[in-house]
Amino acid sequence: MKQRSRAGGGPTKSRSVAAKARTRGSAPKPARASASAGAKAKVAQLALELQEARERQAATAEVLSLISDAPTDLAPVFDRIVRNAARLCQSVLSAVYRSDGERVHLVAYDQFSPESVAAVRKAYPAPLSSGNLISVAVRERRLVHEPDVLVSGGYSELQRTSGYRSILVVPMMRDEVAIGAIAVMRLEPQLFPKVQVELLKTFADQAVIAIENTRLLTEVQERTRQLSQSLEELRATQDGLLQTEKLAALGRLVAGVAHEINTPVGTSLTVASAFVNKANRFEVDVASGGLRRSTLTEFIGASREAASQIIINLNHAVDLIQSFKQVAADRNVSDRRRFDLGEVTEQVVKGLRSGLRSENLLVRVECEPNLAMNSYAGPYGQVLTNLVINSAVHAFPDGVRGSVHIAAQALGKDKVEVLFSDDGCGMTADVRRQAFDPFFTTRRDQGSTGLGLHIVHNIVTSRLGGRINLETEPGGGTTFRIIVPREAPPEFTAK
Template identity: 65%
Template sequence: FEYQVRQRSGDILWLSDSATGVRDEAGNIVRYEGTLRDITDQKRAEDAIAEGRRLLQQVIDTVPAVINVKDRDLRYVLMNRYMAGIFGIEPSDALGRTTADLMSRYGAAKTDENDKRVLKLRKGLGFYEEEYKDSSGNMRQWLVNKLPLLDAEGEIERIVTVALDIGERKRGEQEMRKAKEAAETALRNLRETQASLIEAEKLAALGRLVAGVAHEVNNPVGISLTVASALERKTAMFTAEVERGELRRSTLNDFLSTSRDASSQLVSNLNRAAELIQSFKQVAADRNYSDQRNFDLGDLTEQVVMSLRPGLRKHNLTLNVECQPDLTMNSYPGPYGQVLTNLFLNSVAHAFPDGRAGTIDIQVRESGKDNVEIIFSDNGCGMSLDVRRRAFDPFFTTRRDQGGTGLGLHIVYSIVTNRLGGRLDLDSEPGSGTRIQIILPRVAPLEQAAE
């Protein structure tokens, strides 16, 4: 048996006492013979081991992850409280038990298979993912690593397993994937909607041009109709006099003079109407002409401006155009016309509130060897810093209550920077008008996304 004794110095000794009874001839015990050993060092070593194991258990119990150690027979010799809690037991309850005692048959078989791989390969498996059910029947997902512990001879003595619960991370990844898909779908829908609105804005701008040109064409056509009606009446009167035989020289001279004047007015006004219609036809055709082709920038600018002039009169505006001759380009005439039209309509709508008079200037000139410069400016009310910063943003408008879509200048920016391969700069101050500089390459990029 073992017991403690206190020395005179106060130190405690552990003693191990073993004795055997010595019997006489009659079988009676007459004395005891035995040994008394000092096992203090042994006890201290055992206490140190126990304390180390207790400390190790405390440490691993603080880790929010699965930690366990098994022997070569795949029985648990150590398990932390986190893992024991998964199975609804105390860590000490797991000692000496196998995975089959704690897990489902499927989970135990997978775990034992990986433990045996460690014994066979004599090295760790590296991190891998694994699933098994807890005591509540919930499927748990884990990031696992298994490592061998070697004895003094280099043989595998233990297998250490560490596993992190990655279920929350997996759910987060799944939610992120769903959120990403939803965001991509929303962005795709937004782009489709934006494209539809931009196309609608283009058609609306074209419609405003049609209305303006129709109004302008009505003037020469109306005059021509009035002149033709008057000439018809004069001709009827002249014919009646001829049929009655009452034709006089004065009547003939008067009829000839009236006919000359009427013919001159008809030719002049009908030519004016034809020019307007031809100009509009060219602009409309160019808008639908998406292919790249050669054209004279000055001529095209004049054609576009001619279709814009009908909108000037009712707005009390003056439009000045200055084009450098012989500026040949290989680009997209339709989108260029759309740019000028949108800039003009934007200026008319925003730069001159309350019907105030004003001037719009367009200058077209060469800029270096390979570029052209278009300056579009007005002497209108100008823009504040906030408006200027957001002027080209889609759907930004200062006239939402009056039906503005906020796409006019965005379309300009999109066409210039994408289809035409250029750049633009906006300069404006409140009360000082607005100036937009556009730099375009004389040869547009071949592969640019449509606006």
């Protein structure tokens, strides 16, 4: 019986346990349903936030694209900013303002009614010292965020025509100076969400980038215009540079000038462009909230380096312009006068001996007496100076000892011959062919511009009315044979 009782009791107990299990299992169903609904709501909220973030990112990228595509046109950039600001901040009005230091000007707006436009035209430009909220934000360089202008006292004619109640104004800052502001206005009397405040700050920073780009490019274009004007002046002197056998080199002169000037200008533009790209990436980091101290430090360093490179290259361009002007051998440098060629030669060489850096170069002079000239002593001295310097730099590299010999003698009744020779390393046939060409040099890496012998040729053939020949061979030294008239021809007389 006991066994039957135990056997019979088994199913009953089992059913009881199952019933309890069912009871325990049925109780959490409402809680699970509630958790599932909450998770779905959270997912939906995250999806909405993600969509809004994507829209904000797309809007900022769109503005950056406009800045890149039209760096000198601010109107489309400002128009797109106010449209995106109005849409993403759910505002009834949005506007961009610029400051000239004394007044605030409205430069772009969105969703303004005709009445609002009329009110704005009446109110702006507004004095920077006024109580206008835009002026306050610019003058005090701070964000203005009023949940209800009727309560705070920010009432204006624009508020009356549009009916807005809340306003958010973000100043546009450049180097601690407010150069303008962006504002959005809403009908509801409430503060703008933090994410919209940050978005408007991003738009303000992008507006500053656009303004800075325009300013920098305008400055570069103005500098380029000045350099181009100088280039035109150089081109205007070409007729006086090569009036004899160097007419074929005129084209190379223009190409050389353009190349020499475009190199530093092109470098400056490249540096400026790279800096703009770095600024754009920096702006993206700021907008995403992922800005780190190291990134900021890197950006500051890059800014300083970019400015330094631009200044160095533009100063180099200025120095080149000054060198190019020497090519013209300005007729006003020296007056035509009577002089003894031997005496002037001795005077020039005496000054060169004391000024030469190398003590290993011996300069000897041997001139026939009484070589009376009616010509230009100054340009003749410049010819000798350039020839001596050319020998010191090119004929005797690395401090090698050597000598230069200058001899002058009469050639017939009306001409003189000056032989300038050195016992240096000489020139190859290829170098000899290009020796007088503008900007040709074998030592550009050491600062030579390739204008020394070109200037010599121009002075001899145009100013002094003579000719110059070059004889040289590798290892055999170099000789310049200069023949000039004792009386400078009338066509070369200074006017």
